[in-house]
Amino acid sequence: MAKRAAALHILVKTEKQALDILKQLKQGANFQQLAKKFSTCPSKKRGGDLGEFNQGDMAPAFDKAVFRGELLTPIGPVKTKFGFHIIKVLYRNV
Template sequence: MAKRAAALHILVKTEKQAQDILAQLKKGGNFQQLAKKHSTCPSKRKGGDLGEFKQGDMVPAFDKAVFKGELLTPLGPVKTKFGFHIIKVLYRS
């Protein structure tokens, strides 16, 4: 089972906004550009890049999505206490 992962994410306040961004991504939108434009997380400066982290480092719903979701495919929206996330898992190891 994977113990580490790296991911990008876009954090927004509403589920509708998250769905709109997800639709743009499915039409070929650039994840990092959309993160820089829309995300409310400080990681937006790096295109939503969260770097590598250990399983259990993130809030439970986010952690579950990262360690069970498809690789390299935008997933979400994932609701946490911070808002709604669109996540792109780069790798798990």
């Protein structure tokens, strides 16, 4: 059975902006509201929701963070060719 996960993310251009967003999240800000406001990914319309995906479907650094990081806790910044991600893993089967 393929390893699958579901996650939200916020994609920004700079590490500084990602760290600022992570700080806001740690202070209790709403992940989906920040995604709608700051993310450069089309998923921002859904509050950063990427839905369910298989291991290996995403960029390697993103994939590693999703399948090894804590659940329901903002992870990041994670750098990929697209920019810097803050990730919230909703669930996974591994």
